[in-house]
Amino acid sequence: MTVRIVKVDSEKCQGHNRCYAMAPAMFKVDEFGYATPRGDGVLKTEQDLELARRAVDNCPERAISIEEHDEA
C-alpha cells in the first residue's frame, strides 16, 4: 500500500498563507505565518490528496511536497 504524506519545507516557507487559506484542516500556521502540516500529514483520502496537490500547485515558494512510500 502506498502511503502519501504532505510536507512543508520550513527553510523555504515564507509565510504566504496560501496553503492554510485553501486547506485549513490540513495545514496550520504560527504567529509569523510559517506553515506546518497538522498531525502526521498522512493523506488518507482522495480528497486529501487532491487538496494537498492544490497546495503544492499554489505555493509561491515551492515549499510543499507530497512524499510517497510503500508500506507492507
Add this chain to the structure above:
Amino acid sequence: MPAEPVNDWSTDYDIFAREYIRDPFPIWDQLRASSCPVARTDRWGGSWMPTRYEDLVKFARDIQHFSSRNVLVADVMPAPGAEEQELSEEDQQLVQQYDVGAPPITSDPPVHTWSRRLLLPPFSVTSVTKFEPETRELCNALIDGFIANGRADGAADYAQQIPPRVIASMLGIPKEMTSTFTDWVRGFLELGLTDPELRQESGRSIFTFMIEQVQQRKEHPGDDLISYLLAQKVDGEPVPEPHVVGTCFLLLVAGIDTTWSSIGSALWHLALHPEHRTQLIEQPDLIANAVEELLRAYSPVTMARYVAEDVEYAGCPMHEGDKVLMNFPAANRDPSIFDHPDQVILDREKNPHIAFGVGIHRCAGSNLARMEMKVAIQEWLRRIPDFRLEDPHAVTWAGGQVRGPRKMAVVFPS
C-alpha cells in the same frame, strides 16, 4: 516635457511611458518571449528588468547580489538629469538621526530577520481578521455616500478611501488625516518618482509626523501598533526608536497605494465583466480564490533591488550600484507557469502568483491586503451588483512601480 518615444523595449524601456502605464501587458509578452528577457534601460538613472517568472524568483532569492538597501527611501528612480538634492541643515540632522531606512523592506539580514519577526504577528491572518468588521462598516459608509447618485469614482471615492483608514486605525492615528496621508503617499511613491522635490517634501512630512506619533505613544501607550512596536524587545533591549519610526513610515507608505490599486483594478475588471460579477454573486465561497486571481492578473507592485556586487546574469553584466526592477506583475503573466495567463479565471486551480513577492521579503502586509480586497469587493457587489465604466477611455492609470486606476467613473442603476 514629453519623453523620447521608445523604439526598442529590450534596451530602452520606459516604465513611465504612457503606453506602458496604460497597457504594459503586450510589452511584457514581447520581452518575455525575446532572446533578451532581462531588459535594460538607461532612462531614469538606468536599470535592469527581468520579466520571466523563473528569473524573478532567482533575483528575489539571491539576496547576496541583490540587496534591498534602497528600494524605498533612497530615490529608486532619480529624474533624468536631476542633481542630488541639497539637504537643509535640519534635514541633514534628521537623516543622521534616523538613518535606518524603512525596515524591514529596506533591510538585508541580519537586521531584516529580527525586524521582520517584530512585524509579522500583528499582520498574521488572526490579527488582521480583527479589523474585518470595521473594514466592512467603512466600505458601507463609503457606498452610502454615493449609492443614491447612480454614479461614483470607483478609484477615488472608494478604493482610495479604504486602506489609509484601516492602517490609521491599526496605528492608532486620527482617521481625519486620511486625505493628508493620501497626498503624502502619492507625493512620495507615485508623483514623486519623477519629481524629486515633491518626493523629498512628502517623505519629510511622513517622517516628522511619525516621529511625533512615536513620542506621543511613549508618553501615552495605547492598544495600537506603534505602542506594540515600542514595547517589543530584541536581544533583551527595547527596539531602537529610530527603527520604530522607520517601520511606521513603511507601514503608512507601503500599505496604502498598493492595496487601493488592487481594489481599484479588481473593480475595473468587474465593471467590464458582468459574467464574473454573476459568478461571484452566485458562488460567494469563490471570493478567496478570486482575490488571488485578481492579484495575479493585476499585480500592482514592481519593487526594486540594488546590485550589491558585480554579477553576470543571463549574459547581462550587472555592476555594483545598478538597479533591478523586480517586475512581479510580468512574472504573473508568464505562460510557462500560468495557463491562459491573460485570461482572468476566478476559479483558477494553479496560481502560485508572486504579487506579494517571493523569498525573504514576501509582503508583510499580504494578509491585510487580502482582507481589504475581499471585503471591498464583497460589499460593493452586495450593494451595487450591476455597474459599468461610464467611459472606458476616460479611466486614468498610475504606473511605474505601483499600477492601478486613479480616476474611474462607474455608473449603476440608482
